[in-house]
Amino acid sequence: MIKTDILIIGAGPTGLFAVFEAGLLKLRCHLIDALPQPGGQCSEIYPKKPIYDIPAFPEVLAGDLVDNLMKQIEPFQPGFTLGERAETIEKLDDGTFVVTTHKGTKHHAPVVAIAGGLGSFEPRKPPVANLEDYEDHGVAYFIKDPEIYRDKKVIIAGGGDSALDWSIFLADVAEQVTLIHRRNEFRGALDSVEKVQELKSKGKIELITPAEVVALYGENKLEGVTIQQGPETFKKECDHFIPLFGLAPKLGPIADWGLEIEKNAIKVNNALDYQTNIPGIYAIGDVNTYPGKLKLILCGFHEATLMCQSAFQRIFPDKKYVMKYTTVGGIDGFDGSRKEAPKAVIKSID
Amino acid sequence: MEQQDIKVTIIDLNGNSHTVDAPTDINMNVMELVRSYELAPEGTVGICGGMAMCASCQCYVLSDHNLPEKSDDEEAMLADAFYVKANSRLGCQLHIRPDLHGLILELAPDR
Numbered sequence: 500m501i502k503t504d505i506l507i508i509g510a511g512p513t514g515l516f517a518v519f520e521a522g523l524l525k526l527r528c529h530l531i532d533a534l535p536q537p538g539g540q541c542s543e544i545y546p547k548k549p550i551y552d553i554p555a556f557p558e559v560l561a562g563d564l565v566d567n568l569m570k571q572i573e574p575f576q577p578g579f580t581l582g583e584r585a586e587t588i589e590k591l592d593d594g595t596f597v598v599t600t601h602k603g604t605k606h607h608a609p610v611v612a613i614a615g616g617l618g619s620f621e622p623r624k625p626p627v628a629n630l631e632d633y634e635d636h637g638v639a640y641f642i643k644d645p646e647i648y649r650d651k652k653v654i655i656a657g658g659g660d661s662a663l664d665w666s667i668f669l670a671d672v673a674e675q676v677t678l679i680h681r682r683n684e685f686r687g688a689l690d691s692v693e694k695v696q697e698l699k700s701k702g703k704i705e706l707i708t709p710a711e712v713v714a715l716y717g718e719n720k721l722e723g724v725t726i727q728q729g730p731e732t733f734k735k736e737c738d739h740f741i742p743l744f745g746l747a748p749k750l751g752p753i754a755d756w757g758l759e760i761e762k763n764a765i766k767v768n769n770a771l772d773y774q775t776n777i778p779g780i781y782a783i784g785d786v787n788t789y790p791g792k793l794k795l796i797l798c799g800f801h802e803a804t805l806m807c808q809s810a811f812q813r814i815f816p817d818k819k820y821v822m823k824y825t826t827v828g829g830i831d832g833f834d835g836s837r838k839e840a841p842k843a844v845i846k847s848i849d
Numbered sequence: 850m851e852q853q854d855i856k857v858t859i860i861d862l863n864g865n866s867h868t869v870d871a872p873t874d875i876n877m878n879v880m881e882l883v884r885s886y887e888l889a890p891e892g893t894v895g896i897c898g899g900m901a902m903c904a905s906c907q908c909y910v911l912s913d914h915n916l917p918e919k920s921d922d923e924e925a926m927l928a929d930a931f932y933v934k935a936n937s938r939l940g941c942q943l944h945i946r947p948d949l950h951g952l953i954l955e956l957a958p959d960r
Contacts, residue, residue, distance in 0.1 A: 545897065625931055684924075686922075745903070
């Protein structure tokens with residue numbers, strides 16, 4: 500069981516910054532995120548896009564913002580459970596919580612802060628009949644273990660980076676890789692497009708464009724797909740079909756945690772500390788709602804800061820605490836590091 | 850302010866038609882219009898915020914308006930969207946302009 504002071508669900512900018520504010524109060528944090536990397540939407544959807552409304556950053560790329568936050572929280576040694584979705588929450592008799600992920604990883608903390616954005620990212624499934632019947636029987640939306648594709652016939656669909664990257668990777672593993680996309684152009688990174696072109700000319704990747712998979716067939720397990728290309732439809736045998744059409748967020752299991760939900764967001768007390776209707780569970784950033792709510796990263800930072808103050812009071816009800824400026828107090832990392840403002844040198848003039 | 854508004858008709862996912870006033874002077878787009886009138890559940894439209902990087906604001910254009918050409922970003926995103934038709938557009942890429950008065954759109958079921 501992973502133990503921490505504040506368990507943060509969602510490792511986007513708001514969740515990451517909460518680690519910093521908690522660290523100033525000597526509270527340790529652990530983050531859970533369904534995505535395999537921290538950064539939430541900033542990393543997953545628009546890492547190369549600029550953001551212009553982060554105070555004191557006239558312009559910052561979303562990916563760089565995440566990198567900076569990771570650097571900023573490094574002294575506070577946050578733990579991460581990545582690639583796992585928070586599934587259930589249980590309140591123990593002593594008022595603390597146990598959160599379990601879909602893979603069964605358990606986390607124990609006196610405070611839970613949900614910083615889940617628009618929800619956990621789940622694969623977008625194309626509207627192909629019977630698709631779900633073949634899940635785990637030849638259809639997958641993530642590639643977890645490339646070895647299962649060794650010497651198999653694989654069909655990948657999609658036009659973005661993951662479709663290109665996995666086609667390139669599997670070209671050396673699978674017996675046959677076919678990439679299907681609805682248009683001739685691909686929107687992935689240029690070098691990936693060129694690499695696929697090269698592998699195509701070497702006969703290591705078969706490209707079928709503009710086309711799409713419209714049906715699946717096979718008894719008990721996938722045996723092939725039906726492809727539509729222009730007016731023609733034809734069948735192609737395969738062992739695996741991997742549709743890679745990006746991810747979309749869903750509030751998911753959190754919606755069933757007994758929290759008050761309004762318009763797909765968690766209602767919180769914004770006059771005080773962003774606590775939900777369940778004491779000890781907070782919601783910060785895009786996932787919460789209150790009168791006048793704005794879904795902005797900068798608002799998430801503010802909410803994270805106030806949440807940490809309240810969490811401290813909840814964890815140490817008898818401790819007196821006065822907020823200190825970092826310029827005055829410096830930063831004492833859990834790794835033993837210390838950052839502080841240089842002392843002024845006073846020298847007399849003879 | 851009144852004269853700057855145009856009328857846009859949006860058919861929601863339940864098939865209900867809503868004719869709404871859309872301002873032309875605040876650089877609003879169709880995705881934002883849908884959200885501001887709450888014509889689809891919050892959190893299901895405009896997930897990427899209007900960067901043409903998700904297809905959650907896909908709609909079908911039913912009226913005969915002269916719309917701006919699709920950008921490469923929009924073309925590419927629609928190529929990875931579902932239930933795409935010849936008249937599909939991303940709402941976030943359609944800015945409310947005076948000449949779009951009378952525009953009729955239907956929200957696509959891709960969400």
